[in-house]
Amino acid sequence: MINVIGLGYIGLPTALILAAHGNRVVGTDYSKSLVEQLNRGVITFEEEGLEYLLESAMKYDIVFTTEYQATDIYIIAVPTPYDKNSKKIDPSFIINAIQSVLQVCHEGAVVVIESTVSPGTIEKHIRPLTMHDGKDIHLCHAPERIIPGNMVYELQHNSRTVGADNCCIGEQVKNMYASFCKGEIVVTDIRTAEMTKVVENAFRDINIAYANELVKICRSDGLNVYEIIRIANMHPRVNILAPGPGVGGHCISVDPWFLVGDYPGLANIILAARNINDSMPEYVLDRIHSIMKERSFMDVSRIGLYGLTYKEDVDDVRESPTLQLLESMERHLSNGLKVYDPCVKKLIVKEQILDFNEFISEIDFLVIMIAHTHIKENFSKIKDKVILDTRYIVSGESVYYL
Numbered sequence: 001m002i003n004v005i006g007l008g009y010i011g012l013p014t015a016l017i018l019a020a021h022g023n024r025v026v027g028t029d030y031s032k033s034l035v036e037q038l039n040r041g042v043i044t045f046e047e048e049g050l051e052y053l054l055e056s057a058m059k060y061d062i063v064f065t066t067e068y069q070a071t072d073i074y075i076i077a078v079p080t081p082y083d084k085n086s087k088k089i090d091p092s093f094i095i096n097a098i099q100s101v102l103q104v105c106h107e108g109a110v111v112v113i114e115s116t117v118s119p120g121t122i123e124k125h126i127r128p129l130t131m132h133d134g135k136d137i138h139l140c141h142a143p144e145r146i147i148p149g150n151m152v153y154e155l156q157h158n159s160r161t162v163g164a165d166n167c168c169i170g171e172q173v174k175n176m177y178a179s180f181c182k183g184e185i186v187v188t189d190i191r192t193a194e195m196t197k198v199v200e201n202a203f204r205d206i207n208i209a210y211a212n213e214l215v216k217i218c219r220s221d222g223l224n225v226y227e228i229i230r231i232a233n234m235h236p237r238v239n240i241l242a243p244g245p246g247v248g249g250h251c252i253s254v255d256p257w258f259l260v261g262d263y264p265g266l267a268n269i270i271l272a273a274r275n276i277n278d279s280m281p282e283y284v285l286d287r288i289h290s291i292m293k294e295r296s297f298m299d300v301s302r303i304g305l306y307g308l309t310y311k312e313d314v315d316d317v318r319e320s321p322t323l324q325l326l327e328s329m330e331r332h333l334s335n336g337l338k339v340y341d342p343c344v345k346k347l348i349v350k351e352q353i354l355d356f357n358e359f360i361s362e363i364d365f366l367v368i369m370i371a372h373t374h375i376k377e378n379f380s381k382i383k384d385k386v387i388l389d390t391r392y393i394v395s396g397e398s399v400y401y402l
């Protein structure tokens with residue numbers, strides 16, 4: 001039996017896919033309401049294919065509970081935020097989870113940490129707990145790569161990394177993942193697995209930062225960055241990403257900080273990329289301001305931000321550029337922008353309007369922060385607005401870009 005601890009964006013799909021492929025699974029989360037909802041057969045976040053996966057898993061052997069189980073194998077998928085001052089990982093969630101596992105696990109149990117951690121975290125923060133407890137448990141690290149919006153497909157098709165202390169345990173964990181994963185599963189040591197995951201996310205961050213820096217350079221010189229990127233990408237070995245209003249989510253905007261915090265003075269390009277991407281919401285504000293000046297547009301309350309999530313067609317708002325932009329406005333002692341997101345059904349910020357037609361009727365100047373499919377299907381409703389399109393998805397006389 002596999003006990004999956006933490007049933008959020010990563011733990012829930014993992015628990016479900018394991019169960020749907022014939023493994024006996026108990027999903028544990030300390031949130032009572034989340035567990036109750038899952039036991040009623042209701043999914044806890046929007047994700048294509050997840051509802052179907054829950055139905056399939058429930059036909060097999062899965063239970064959701066707030067209790068930790070006495071068993072031989074655990075998967076831990078709890079949050080790993082970073083400390084905003086030191087930039088280092090805050091390991092408290094994994095430490096708590098491991099302490100609870102140690103109270104119930106069998107001697108010789110395998111504990112797989114899927115949460116993203118900075119290199120050396122397991123040796124520094126987790127191993128001492130297991131040594132102190134005296135239980136002979138095997139620690140492994142199997143970081144997750146799936147992307148919200150395509151999780152179910154990626155769980156089955158991405159390649160994976162398993163970090164273990166020895167090949168035998170590594171192969172055992174690899175076989176567990178191979179029950180549903182068709183991608184290559186590489187077995188390595190724990191520190192390499194830890195480093196690989198944060199390196200991947202820092203790579204993405206740096207590439208996005210490059211596109212965002214180009215936006216600023218080209219804007220300052222009156223050049224069209226999109227045309228320049230289009231032409232540059234015709235080079236067989238160049239692939240510049242699309243610029244945007246910033247980077248959010250629980251991975252790319254967080255994990256590179258682990259490297260900055262742990263390798264001060266060495267992680268220079270990584271730090272620069274983080275700063276560039278974090279500066280983008282403020283840059284969007286500057287663009288809004290200059291467009292307002294150009295069009296003699298005075299009424300901030302008739303400006304609307306479209307999109308609250310950190311990426312298109314998901315409901316995850318963590319660290320999103322729109323939230324960063326609203327925070328930035330607050331710091332400037334200003335507010336009044338309206339906000340709408342079709343994927344966010346609950347009120348998250350006071351500026352939010354839940355109905356699209358009402359939102360559109362209350363604004364004259366629309367800022368597209370996220371390219372949800374919904375906006376692409378509703379272009380006809382926004383064509384008479386002044387638009388700042390940070391995602392380069394609309395065209396027209398009154399459309400501005402980053």
Ligand SMILES: NC(=O)c1ccc[n+]([C@@H]2O[C@H](COP(=O)([O-])OP(=O)(O)OC[C@H]3O[C@@H](n4cnc5c(N)ncnc54)[C@H](O)[C@@H]3O)[C@@H](O)[C@H]2O)c1
Nearest residue numbers: 006007008009010029030031077078079080097115116144
């Ligand atoms: N979300 C992503 O796209 C993504 C992608 C790859 C990797 N990751 C990594 O996966 C890890 C989990 O992220 P997430 O997005 O699933 O987080 P999440 O916040 O969606 O879910 C975490 C869950 O863990 C539960 N929890 C926390 N501590 C617990 C404990 N001690 N016992 C039981 N339950 C506990 C919380 O109630 C919550 O439901 C993080 O390290 C993250 O960096 C996330």
